[in-house]
Amino acid sequence: xxxxxxxxxxxxxxxxxxxxxxxxxxxxxxxxxxxxxxxxxxxxxxxxxxxxxxxxxxxxxxxxxxxxxxxxxxxxxxxxxxxxxxxxxxxxxxxxxxxxxxxxxxxxxxxxxxxxxxxxxxxxxxxxxxxxxxxxxxxxxxxxxxxxxxxxxxxxxxx
Ligand SMILES: [Zn+2]
Ligand SMILES: [Zn+2]
Numbered sequence: 001x002x003x004x005x006x007x008x009x010x011x012x013x014x015x016x017x018x019x020x021x022x023x024x025x026x027x028x029x030x031x032x033x034x035x036x037x038x039x040x041x042x043x044x045x046x047x048x049x050x051x052x053x054x055x056x057x058x059x060x061x062x063x064x065x066x067x068x069x070x071x072x073x074x075x076x077x078x079x080x081x082x083x084x085x086x087x088x089x090x091x092x093x094x095x096x097x098x099x100x101x102x103x104x105x106x107x108x109x110x111x112x113x114x115x116x117x118x119x120x121x122x123x124x125x126x127x128x129x130x131x132x133x134x135x136x137x138x139x140x141x142x143x144x145x146x147x148x149x150x151x152x153x154x155x156x157x158x159x
Contacts, residue, residue: 009031009099009126010125010126010127011125011126011127012031012032012125012126013032013114013115013123013124013125013126014029014030014031014115014123014124014125014126014129015027015030015031015032015044015112015113015114015115016028016030016112016113016114016115017030017044017046017105017110017111017112017113018110018111018113019075019077019078019080019082019109019110019111020108020109020110020111021075021077021078021080021109022075022077022078022080023077023111024053024075024076024077024078025050025053026049026053026054026075026082026083026105026110027044027046027049027050027053027103027105027110028050028115028135028136028139029046029047029048029115029129029132029135030044030045030046030105030112031044031045031046031099031101031126032044032107032112033045033101033104035065036096037063037065037066038065041106042106042107042108043083043104043105043106043107044083044104044105044107044110044112045099045101045102045103045104045105046101046103046105047100047101047102047103047132048103048132048136049103050136050139051136052076053075053076054073054074054075054076054082054083054103055073055074055076056071056072056073056074056085057071057072057073057074057081058071058072059071060087060088066090066092066093067090067091067092068086068088068089068090068093069086069087069088069090070084070085070086070087071084071085071087072084073085073103073104073105075109080109081109082105082106082109082110083103083104083105083106083109083110084104085102085103085104086102086103086104087102089102
């Protein structure tokens with residue numbers, strides 16, 4: 001499924017995420033989000049983290065928010081817990097606010113880096129993001145490119 005995006009986040013910016021502890025790249029295709037069950041919690045979501053960026057830790061569990069099964073994610077570089085993976089989404093979440101992103105990163109554990117278009121002149125938005133497999137392939141050549149850091153942008157809900 002190359003494109004799971006809906007119009008609501010077509011214009012949102014794509015961000016890269018670095019581990020705040022060891023600078024390991026956790027995610028190339030991140031989206032700023034908030035937890036619907038608790039809007040004070042800031043998160044980033046992605047459809048697929050790059051290979052070997054994160055590892056799952058422990059067993060599946062549920063939170064009091066909903067019936068989703070989730071599992072902790074740790075940074076492959078330093079072992080710190082940086083987020084969680086929804087291993088089995090619940091009905092409510094599938095019906096209400098599903099953007100196809102089942103990998104979540106805690107905003108406090110990672111650093112946002114703006115991702116630019118190939119030209120380097122414009123911010124990449126989700127509507128212009130290539131399908132996951134193409135994107136990951138392309139990014140293999142880019143890892144040495146210089147990165148620029150921009151201020152954070154206002155929080156938006158996935159919805
Ligand atoms: Zn759920
Ligand atoms: Zn790390």
